[in-house]
């Protein structure tokens with residue numbers, strides 16, 4: 001990590017693709033929050049760059065509605081915009097980047113000056129943009145870092161090509177590949193929960209754990225973004241990156257230290273133990289309209305006008321991954337994700353085996369450790385207890401750490417805020433390293449090819465449901481038991 005002393009020098013944050021959706025909805029708000037909270041180096045300036053000819057005032061108008069300004073912060077908000085510039089230019093002409101370089105240089109007083117380039121641009125211009133940054137905009141008196149967003153290719157071949165392209169331009173320490181799930185509070189907490197507590201480690205293995213279920217659910221469909229989505233599908237959109245990243249943190253061995261490369265070494269190691277997904281270990285689905293629903297819920301994926309007719313792109317997938325090492329052999333890691341489902345939820349569910357030598361006539365249900373990533377961060381352990389009172393019956397209950405109740409004063413920052421700040425700090429702990437990516441594509445490319453070459457038809461499921469009905473049967477087959485008897489009594493805040 002950089003010495004924070006570096007923060008005294010001028011920094012320029014350049015947002016390429018400043019006219020786009022990600023920029024206005026996510027990146028401008030994020031840099032404003034970081035600026036508002038005085039987390040950035042004092043001499044930071046911001047430059048937006050895109051093809052659209054517009055003024056910084058117009059950029060501001062478009063992003064303002066996504067940037068919360070609390071009473072009393074109005075003056076600071078004006079100061080923030082006064083530090084912003086916008087420069088229109090093409091993505092493929094060096095001359096435009098030379099002009100951008102001149103603009104950045106104007107503010108770089110003193111012996112050291114650092115530059116961060118955030119690429120919020122489509123993959124089609126990615127190659128031109130990175131070459132031009134390298135050739136025309138590299139800082140000559142400080143560091144140059146580039147932040148890149150997925151998709152990092154669409155299979156092993158294209159991803160390797162992209163990696164080689166980047167490696168020819170920048171050192172790995174300069175490249176920050178964002179997987180924004182690595183910026184989420186609970187995902188970051190995995191390391192602490194696992195390695196700063198003695199109670200979990202002795203049971204964190206095949207002797208005690210029956211299955212691990214890692215889920216992502218979204219209650220809305222593609223909503224006009226079907227054109228982009230159809231080219232990728234839910235496996236590339238969520239499973240191959242966000243869910244696999246979570247898996248590696250759940251399953252990896254203890255790293256030598258908290259050094260980012262020690263952590264990433266362990267993540268790569270566990271991924272290398274996973275064999276490519278077989279076709280019997282995957283189930284895919286695609287949503288259809290709900291005739292009883294409202295508005296968009298009545299429309300299926302194929303009703304989206306931006307989706308090609310007859311598309312077999314999955315909007316839901318469930319896959320079991322097997323880790324061939326002595327800790328995990330035989331334990332299914334089930335990754336499950338879908339759009340247009342019944343709720344918004346991301347969680348990890350570690351399900352323990354049945355109690356051996358049962359003396360409770362089968363009434364003891366399985367323990368589960370649940371890490372709820374969103375909404376409402378929580379860690380809870382479902383366990384059996386004696387019913388309070390005179391009788392000796394069992395009751396399913398929980399040890400519950402709900403963040404909003406336990407940490408009432410704490411505010412949990414957004415994933416992007418943490419990650420962009422990490423780039424300023426020079427910490428790559430929560431970013432994806434090149435070799436992690438190689439392993440991820442090794443695991444997923446064969447099955448994607450198989451599904452796509454054979455145009456495998458996904459199972460239909462109704463918008464707003466829990467997914468294809470067949471999925472629960474599949475879960476059962478992977479030793480995930482759902483009893484349906486657990487009742488949670490929500491504490492009054």
Ligand SMILES: NC(=O)C1=CN([C@@H]2O[C@H](COP(=O)(O)OP(=O)(O)OC[C@H]3O[C@@H](n4cnc5c(N)ncnc54)[C@H](OP(=O)(O)O)[C@@H]3O)[C@@H](O)[C@H]2O)C=CC1
Pocket residue numbers: 215217370376378379380398400401402466472475481482483484485486487488
């Ligand atoms: N701190 C907190 O906020 C706490 C909250 N709770 C809440 O209590 C409620 C119940 O707790 P939970 O841990 O979910 O326990 P449950 O055992 O009731 O449910 C577990 C999960 O099983 C899935 N499921 C439902 N039907 C089936 C089926 N037929 N086959 C297989 N899986 C099925 C559901 O998820 P899916 O649809 O994704 O498959 C469900 O969320 C939840 O709303 C939870 O958030 C509980 C404890 C603490």
Ligand SMILES: O=C1O[C@H](COP(=O)(O)O)[C@@H](O)[C@H](O)[C@H]1O
Pocket residue numbers: 180218237238346
């Ligand atoms: O990367 C992606 O993630 C979002 C979901 O992010 P979240 O932080 O809101 O959970 C998903 O909607 C999108 O399709 C995918 O590309």
